[in-house]
Amino acid sequence: MNAAAACFVERGFHGAGMAAIAKKAEMSPGHIYHYFSTKNDIIAAIVERESAAKVAFFKAFCDVEPENILQVLLDKVDEGVEKCADPFESILSREILAETQRNREIAQIVHRHHEDSLKVFVDILTSKLGVEDVESKVNCMKAMFSGIMIQVLVNPKLDRVALTAEVKRLIKFMLSGEKSTI
Amino acid sequence: MNAAAACFVERGFHGAGMAAIAKKAEMSPGHIYHYFSTKNDIIAAIVERESAAKVAFFKAFCDVEPENILQVLLDKVDEGVEKCADPFESILSREILAETQRNREIAQIVHRHHEDSLKVFVDILTSKLGVEDVESKVNCMKAMFSGIMIQVLVNPKLDRVALTAEVKRLIKFMLSGEKSTI
Amino acid sequence: MNAAAACFVERGFHGAGMAAIAKKAEMSPGHIYHYFSTKNDIIAAIVERESAAKVAFFKAFCDVEPENILQVLLDKVDEGVEKCADPFESILSREILAETQRNREIAQIVHRHHEDSLKVFVDILTSKLGVEDVESKVNCMKAMFSGIMIQVLVNPKLDRVALTAEVKRLIKFMLSGEKSTI
Amino acid sequence: MNAAAACFVERGFHGAGMAAIAKKAEMSPGHIYHYFSTKNDIIAAIVERESAAKVAFFKAFCDVEPENILQVLLDKVDEGVEKCADPFESILSREILAETQRNREIAQIVHRHHEDSLKVFVDILTSKLGVEDVESKVNCMKAMFSGIMIQVLVNPKLDRVALTAEVKRLIKFMLSGEKSTI
DNA sequence: TATGAATGAGACTTCATTCAT
DNA sequence: AATGAATGAAGTCTCATTCAT
Structure with missing residues (x-):
């Protein structure tokens, strides 16, 4: 699966052939079919793994004390932006996105995990911060x-530091429950 | 080109074959090559057109009076969110995104237009609102x-109305130059 | 026809498309079909012309006085070798050769002219030199x-001057009716 | 490769499709690409093999005693002329010739082998016969x-026996070092 | 458990030729 | 006499998947 992920990052889900994956995995093409019955299954497994990792990221906030949650959150923004810019991680994410659009099975996996992560995060913020909406x-x-994650792709000159600061400001604003005065 | 765009939306840049495009355009496959010398050229032309349309969207703000700009901007948020949710438009945009990741020629087109639109919009806001950063x-x-545009894909249950309201609040906050109090 | 010949030299009978020929001839593709009913007809016309030119080369010896024939012949060797090395002429000749192998109609034209030129030349030498065989x-x-003409292609380093001398020596030997002593 | 060679002789390098070659080889078209990555590679392999065979023909003279070399050479003339007339062999050779004119990769192979064979043969004759030039x-x-090989194609009525005799006479003359008396 | 040769449908693209104008 | 848009069959090559070993 790691071999497959590496190939997918390098050439895309459809650009990477089973032969290339087999080679990277030091396996014969035929043998891959003992573990996965279809190329699509490999993709699904990788999407499952990646999506689960993202949900786990949110679950990590469960154990944080209510009074620290905002600060921890803001601290995590740097990590989040960094991940969006990490070549391996972001390429894979965008590849999954593209697949989500064309592949019903993948779409279901993605939808399920997004629903999970949404619920988890909403619960955390509701119980610990008590903000509205x-x-x-x-x-x-x-x-x-x-x-x-997309801007990083379409704008190679993106100033990530400045953007991170602005994002933090926005998150602070959102979660503080403040009303805009204009 | 419209036929091609329709096919691409339906099946993706790579899922749609020249034969299908030709059929939709009521043409023979061979004849397409009088207008475009490569399938990639068709994709490039569509990307060019879509990207230019997005830049035009920003240029529309040039003629707005400074005192109205914030209001006009907020009014346009509804349209923006709607576009992100429009099946045809958003599928095509996401397809372009996927291609940007694998196709150097497309990437260049996308980068060029993003740079343009960034510049145009920065100029407008600088001259008409005078906010920092x-x-x-x-x-x-x-x-x-x-x-x-992505959330619409990964979360089919997304509440667009509530999201639109929040986005407006954030934009107001950003452009008012207000400082967060926390 | 000259346009076609030029294209054929540049890209080969099959590498050159009707579109390219039309362009070089400053004509529309369709209009070529007023003069030739098939691409093969163009090729045949060119082959006819080239072959006839070669026969004419031999016919030129008809008017030479018997006592000068050997000398004139030897003088013509330089011209002959030069022609074999001329890019345009030799490329076209080799292209014709290739076509002769695959194209019955062309083969017939070539055979006919070769028969002619053989007969013409045999007659000349018989009547003017009286050698045997x-x-x-x-x-x-x-x-x-x-x-x-072939060595020029397969051996780009061919020393044409030395080769010409040797060829002259052989022709002299052949036509002098001398017997080899070994 | 033999299947390919057979197809090429029958229809030419470009007249023979991969489908036909696959059929003759009792293989699927796709499987050919396990052995050769391009049609051109097949052609190149065949050209390589044919060219090498010709060089080997010359190398065979290395082991002949100096006093026998002229006789062996003359004996080989019959074989040489026969090869030029052999349908399979000569068609393939002429096909290679045509390709040499249009295909840089093939041209390089041909040039390399011709250089080799020239060198080998020059060395043999220099050391064993001591003739000049x-x-x-x-x-x-x-x-x-x-x-x-070409006359056989352009003149189907060619008298090969008489030609062989004349060729032998010329070779004897050339290698005997005799001076023409005219 | 493991191999890798084999399949064959389908992809993009080319090009001689036609025909309405 | 002249155009050039249009055709569509055929070409080379790719690749997920199978199966005898």
Whole structure:
């Protein structure tokens, strides 16, 4: 699976052939079919793994004390932006995105995990911060990060440091429950 | 080109064969090659057109009076979110994204237009609103909208109305130059 | 026809498309079909012309006085070798050769002219030099020259001057009716 | 490769499709690409093999005693002329010739082997016969034989027996070091 | 458990030729 | 006489998957 992921990052889900994956895995093409019955199964397994990792990222906030949650959250922004810019991770994420659009099985996996992570995060923020209208705020944050992952691709000159600062400011604003004065 | 775009939306750049495009365009496969010398050229032409349309969207703000700009901007948020959710438009955009990752020629087109639109929008906001640190704010907004385009895909249950409201609140906050109190 | 010949030299009978020929001839592809009903007809016309030119080369010897024939012949060797090395002429000749192998209609044209030129040349030598076994000598000379045309292709370093001298020596030997002493 | 060679002789390098080759080889078209990565590679392999065989023909003279070399050479003339007339062999040779004109990769292979064979033969004749100006004589002989290969094509009525006799006479003359008296 | 040769449908692209204008 | 848009069959090559060993 790691071999496959590496190939997929390098050439894309469809650009990478079973032969290349087999070679990277030091296996014969035929033998891969003992572990996965279809190329699509490999993709699904990788999508499952990646998606689960993202849900786990949110679950990590469960154990944080309510009074620290905002700070921990802001501290994690740097990590989040960094991940969006990490070549391996971000390429794979975007590849999954593309597949989500064309492949019903993959779409289901992605939807399920996104639903999970949304629920987890909404619960955390509701119970620990007590802000109103949490769901749309969480969706906003998710949009921000998936959007950053895209901006990194479409704008190679993106100033990540400045962007990180602005993102933090926005998150602070959202979660503080402040009303905009304009 | 419209036929090709329709096919690409339906099956993806790589899922749609020249034969299918030819059929939709009511042409023979061979004749397509009088207009485009490569399938990739068709893709490039469509990407060019879509990207230019997005730049035009930003240029529309040039003629707005400074005192109205914030309001006009907020009014356009609804349209922006709607576009992100429009099946045809958003599928095509995401397809372009996927191609940007694997196809150097497409990447160049996309980069060029993103640079343009960034510049145009930064200029507008600088001259008409005079806020600080415009570029990272613009990047933030761009990230928001590209992120929404993705959330629409990964979260079919997304509440667009609530999200739109929150986005407006954030934009107001960003452009008002207010400092977060926390 | 000149346009076609130029294209054929540049890209080969099959590498050159009707579109390219039309362009070089400053004509529309369709209009070529007013003069030739098939691409093969163009090729045939060119082959006819080239072959006729070669026969004419031999007919030129008809008017030479018997006592000068050997000297004139030897003088013409330089011209013959030069022609074998001329890019345009030799490329076209070799292209014709290739076509002769695959294309019955072309083969017939080529056969007819070769028969002509053989007959013409045999007659000349018989009447003016009175050597024995003229036909095989003529065939030998023809082989030499067609062979040189090939050596020029397969051996780019060929020393044409030295080769010309040797060829002259052989022709002198052949036509002098001398017997080899070994 | 034999299947391919057979197809190429029958229809030419470009007339023979991969489908036909696959059929003759009792293979699927796709499987050919396990052995050769391109149609051109198949052609190159065949050209390599044919060219090497020709070099080997010359190397065979290395082991002949100096006093027998002229006789052995003359004996080989019959075999040489026969090869030029052998349908399979000569068609393939002429096909290679045509390809040499249009295909840089093939041209390099052909050039390399011709250089080799020239060198080998020049060395043999220099050391065993001690005649002057060997290179142009060797080139002359090569021209003769490649020319015969062509005459066989352009003149179906060619009298090979008479031609063979004349060729022998010429070779004897060339290698005996005799001076023409005219 | 493991191999890798083999399959064959389907992808993009080319090009001689036609025909309405 | 002239155009050039249009055709569609055929070409080379790719690749997920199978199966005898």
